[in-house]
Amino acid sequence: MKEIDFVAHGDIPYSSAGSDDVYKHIKEAGMFVPTQRTEGISTSDIITRIVCDYDVYARCNLQRGYTAKELNVSFINEKKYHFQNQVDKMKEKVKNMEERSKEFLSTVEEESHDLIQKWEEKLREFIGNF
Template structure:
């Protein structure tokens, strides 16, 4: 292939590669979905058969998404792939609403919004999502179906906040990923608190930034010195063991060589001075 042809091919393919790079998901408009395409209600059967390219199935999934992890991503992957042609809108609750109904978050709402924007399965992020979904909200954003795991979600005085969605035939179930959740991650951090504090002190964070008192800071610093001393002792022990092993190995080698030489010396001695040796034969003659 000549140079000119290679240049022509690269000149065509490079812009296509640039176009293939996906931008972060857009934020929903406060006015709702403004598409001019008629939004007729779909049944699940119709959605599963596939819809025209210009009319994707609008699926909504909501949550807190604190400490965004693989369990969140897998749930959104399922929501995105529940129908052949899906446009996934993800609602993220604000700090004010979350702190009121669920508890304090690690990440701020802006950090959580931005994390969702960069998930490959998400097409649109709806900020300050409502805790409960009203009929007006669903119509405003032209939502066809709501995706969530099928476990009844008890909150805000309701036994299941998705009950009316299920009764309307607008609910599609996703499956939770066992072994990973925001609560699990926070539990690990709390359980190993001392380890993480010591690690961050080593990395240059101040005790004030970590909200660690003077006495505890000194305790962690002392523990760090003790651990370094233990590691030094272990290193010396390992080196000592290696040295002793080498000495034993050399000693065994020397003993083996001495045994060989001694057998050779005794054999030569007997050959010369033994009853049938050369010295005895010379005396007989």
């Protein structure tokens, strides 16, 4: 059995089946440290955010070189995360190609406009000299 030095929890009695305050014996033993509640902060919300973001956490750490075993990730999830990472890399490549294509088209458009202006000037000059 592991030994603990103290238990930290909100000071409001926490009732459960058969007990008005499950921390009563800990409080009597002087091992209870009351915590202050902070408005707008919920332990449940924090835990929910951690659980919701676990896939992102696991994917990032697999990319960093941690093993699935170290992260307690199943074989199937490991493969799923690797696949998702490959899909994200492909999306990034497509996005970069799209941006480069737009830049290229913009450059071609500007150069063709300049070329047309030069042709028009040469045409006027040619007609004037005719």
